[in-house]
Amino acid sequence: MSGPQCCSHPPTLNPSSGSGHVEKFGGLDTYLVGSPDSKLAVLLLSDIFGYDAPKLRKLADKFADAGFFVVVPDFFYGDPFELGEEGFDALPGWLKHHEPDKAFEDTKPLLEALKSKGISAVGAVGLCFGAKVVVELSKHDLIQAAAMCHPAFVTVDDFKAVKVPTQILGAEIDHMSPPEVVKQFEEALAAKPEIKSHVKIFPKVEHGWTTRYNDEDEAACKAAEEAHQDLLEWLQNYVK
Secondary structure (H helix, E strand, O other): OHHHHOOOOOOOOHHHHOOOEEEEEOEEEEEEOOOOOOOOEEEEEEEOOOOOOOHHHHHHHHHOOOOOOOEEOOOOOOOOOOOOOOOHHHHHHHHOOOOHHHHHHHHHHHHHHHHOOOOOOOEHHHHHHHHHHHHHHOOOOOEEEEEEEEOOOOOHHHHHHOOOHHHHHHHHEEEOOOOOHHHHHHHHHHHOOOEEEEEEEEEEEOOOOOOOOOOHHHHHHHHHHHHHHHHHHHHHHHHH
16 A cells, blocks of 8 residues: 655655644644634644654645644654665554554544634644545544545545545555546545545646655646645635
8 A cells, every 4th residue: 555655755854844833732742833713723644754844834834824723743753754774665664653543543632632722623634644544534523624635545445434525636646546546536435425525636746746845846836836725725615
């Protein structure tokens, strides 16, 4: 389910990036940004490189600027994946200690913490690894809307079980969820007409394009910006 694309173009992690701050929230170190008075929240769930990725936090800041209280948790407890000497070969071993199922359980205290703040609606956005957590949340009536970009570890059966409006943004060049598989996800969602859904495949981009784009590549920046806008519009439509 995972491959070298999961590890390509790793970000330079920077714990001081973003306009928000880090504090313990729901038991996890968490990047928080947005008005504490907002009644609408977004859980932004990272890929394997974790919550210190500057472009991930930049996306969180965009959601916050639109009025959401945004929560970016450290599911990896200070141990994001690193491309060392082993390269991609180290990923299966790392995943044994950082499973999406554990991350899903870790979201429950986060949701309780949001509820205690007076949050009335929550949307969840997941990238790669984070997409599996989001799809699990969407099966259990724990959130009001789901969105995911270049998902990994997800299956057609996952989408047959979702209960909330769901958006999938896929990449044309993606070994984990190639367009033909994303089309199967779309068909599974379309078979549930009572659930709003939106599926879009971005041409000429690779897995990870939304937060691991090259700043000097104008086309890459434009594709990422388009995806960010699609995510934001989805949240604004269904998290309220």
